[in-house]
Amino acid sequence: MHGEFELIARWLAPDATQRRPDAGVALGTGDDACLLEPSVGQQLVVSVDTSVEGRHFPADAPAWVIGHRALAVSLSDLAAMGARPRWCLMSLAIPSVDDDWVAEFARGFHALCTATDVSLTGGDVTAGERAVSVTVMGEVATQQALRRDGAQPGDIVAVTGALGGGAGGLALWQAGERDLDHPLLARYLLPQPRLAAGQLLVGHASAAIDISDGLLADLGHVLDASGVGATLDMERLPLAPGLAAALGETVALEAAVAGGDDYELLVTLAPKHLDEACNALASIGLQLTPIGHIHAGQGIQGVSSAARRGWQHFSGGTP
Amino acid sequence: MHGEFELIARWLAPDATQRRPDAGVALGTGDDACLLEPSVGQQLVVSVDTSVEGRHFPADAPAWVIGHRALAVSLSDLAAMGARPRWCLMSLAIPSVDDDWVAEFARGFHALCTATDVSLTGGDVTAGERAVSVTVMGEVATQQALRRDGAQPGDIVAVTGALGGGAGGLALWQAGERDLDHPLLARYLLPQPRLAAGQLLVGHASAAIDISDGLLADLGHVLDASGVGATLDMERLPLAPGLAAALGETVALEAAVAGGDDYELLVTLAPKHLDEACNALASIGLQLTPIGHIHAGQGIQGVSSAARRGWQHFSGGTP
Structure with a gap:
């Protein structure tokens, strides 16, 4: 039926001869399904994220x-579980056949596959509103995955890297900035995606999530899953460099707590693990910043009124 | 961000307490990713299919x-590999929140999950043109999967069940028929999806594919992958019961060879395996019908001119 789209799907497929022998791919794209070889003693970690144009x-x-x-954004979910990424499948919907667009799209997709050691092993292309759905599969040693439900009273709340850059970048894009540098x-x-960090935090962190919805929302998910509360220290939030200069201090703080799209990791960890975890991340040039602590109860305390306004501004909800 | 859609995603999630203990799900929906437990000695079989409204x-x-x-339609790909289905993830795009629609959608999805022993372990819901992308994962003993590239000269070409019902049903729907019985x-x-048949054909079939694009197109995929040709015996095609009566004999034949959407299995197998394979499928009440044979060369011979017209009618291409 959709011959042109099927051709595109095949054309998107990577050259199997370029694949590493230890990729665990017995059969890649081109059949009804791919055949993969999971590692013994590992759990399979799977997530799917759909990105829709304009949204x-x-x-x-x-x-x-x-x-x-x-x-x-799909790999970021594997990072948050502490998983090593291995394979992905990609569903692409495009309104019409545009070879140049698809070639450029594939270039960006394959470059990140290569950089993260992920094999594209399946997918399809359909006619439709432009959207991409990516299923990622990784592995983690059995019972070692970082989950949302492990935060304990007394744990420290910490974040990798810096916050607010995602929302800040969106604001700049909307203002007309187009310099991708x-x-x-x-x-x-x-x-x-903080893949290396996630794997290094296995054994140190008691819970983890990636910050896609915004710090307060994602911390809220951890607290709900773990049945605990948290108090944040707003002074310690690591703001993305240049964020305050670009947007002003108030909006910068709003972006950091509620803007989302940062794809940093938010983790909780026992105080005794903090130094080791910081050192591990320092070895890959990444900062881990304590920004609060976990306690009994529920909800988030210590959130400044400016931050709460930010929440409402970016999400329309209340923390 | 998209709070309502996130709620729907959670609401679509099955109740983990209903899951069988041997489902191989260490962690289902609700975290950044699910944690699955693949079986030792099995290959993981993965496919994704996107269904777009109106297409x-x-x-x-x-x-x-x-x-x-x-x-x-996703599970049909696992059937064609001879795999046992185990898990799935589902990405749903809907233009707006409609609780009744989602509840009905979920009912149909979950009923098939239950019937096929598949656990829904992840997914997302986004705003967009209505579309569903389903990633299915199954398992098959290492090196036992049915692939497209195993057809050998001398093999018999056979199909499960009956052909043309998919295209015939579409024609009836377009003519206003709405009785789902x-x-x-x-x-x-x-x-x-012919899941049981696919698993029973492991060890008998040399190649397999599911008939989604139409008999000639899908047989063509097997021939291309295997580097062989085939001759069909048009007289032996098992037409769906009632098809000729509903559409006339000419259109019925066209639908059977080129209509697609039948989701039967097309297999090739050595003559010595035919009786065993037929008996195995008879044990689940399914017919396996020889419709031709494989030989050296390429392309499909024995296709009647009516069937070729059907190909052009349904696909716009030439066989």
Whole structure:
């Protein structure tokens, strides 16, 4: 039936001869399904994320950026579980056949596959509103995955990297900025999933989540799943460099607590693990910043009124 | 961000307490990713299919039918590999929140999950043109999967069940028929993936594919992958019961060779395996019908001119 789209799907497929022998792919794209070889003693970690044009990425973003970003946001879920990424499948919907666009899209997608050692092993292409759905599969040693439900009273709340860059970059894009070398724009459009950090935090962190919905929302998910509360120290939030200069201090803080799209990791960990975890992340050039602590109860305390306004501004809800 | 849609995603999630202890699910929906437990000695078989409203299913189809069908067409890929289905993830895009529609959709989806022993372990819901993308995961003993590239000269070409019902049902739907108890309509809207048949054919079939694009197109995929040709015996094609009566003999034949959407299995097998394979499928009440044979060369011979016209009618291409 949809011959042209099927051709595109095949054309998107990577050259199997380029695949590493230890990729665990017995059969890649081109059959009814792929055949993968999971590792013994590991759990399979699977997530899917759909990115829709105009909602999750700007309609006028470069195609290679869309390819990178769609995969990156899915991989971020594996990072939050402490998993090693291995394979992915990609469903692409496009309104019409545009070889140049697809080639650019594929370039961004495959580049991140290569950088993160992920094999694209399946997928399909359909006619439709432009959207990308990426299923990612990884592995983690049995019972070692970082989950949302492990936070304990007394744990420290910490975040990797810096916050607010995602929302700040979106604001800049909306204001007309198009230089992808701009650090904030890069944070928004070209997120780097914290895969190495997630794997290094296994054995140290008691819970983890990636910050896609915003710090308060995602911390809330951890608290709900763990049945605990938290108090934040707003003074310690690591703001993305240049964020306050670009947007002003108030909006910068709002972006950091509620803006989302940062794809940093939020973790909880026992105080005794903090130094080791910081040192482990320092070895890959990443900062881990304590920003609060877990206690009995529920909800988030210590949130400044400016931050609460930010929550309402960005999410329309109340923390 | 998209709070209402996130709520729907959680609401779509099955009750973990209903899950069988041997489901191999260490962690289901609700975290950043699910944690699954693949079986030792098995390969993981993964496929994704996206169904877009108005292209892959009628916009006015009942929601539960759409839920069933979206999962069924993905599971059909696992059937074609001879895999036992185990888990799935589902991405749903809907233009707006409609609780009744989602409840009905979920009912159809979950009913097929239960019937096929598949656990829904993840997914997301986004705002967008109505579409469903289903990733299915199954298992098959290492090196036992049915692939497209194993057909050998001398093999018999055979199909499960009957052909043409998918296209016939679509024609009836387009003509206004809405009785889902009509056998042809059911074949189109409520396909039953041939999962048991696929698993029974492991060890007998040399190659397999599911008939989604139409007999000639899908046989063509097997021939291309295997580097062989085939000759068909048009007289032996098992037409769906009632098809000729409903559409006339000419259109019925066209539908059977080129209509697609039948989700039967097309297999090749050495003559010595035919009786065993037929008996195995008879044990589950399914017929396996020889319709031709494989030989050296390429392309498909023995296709009647009526069938070639059918190909052009349904696909716009030439066989």
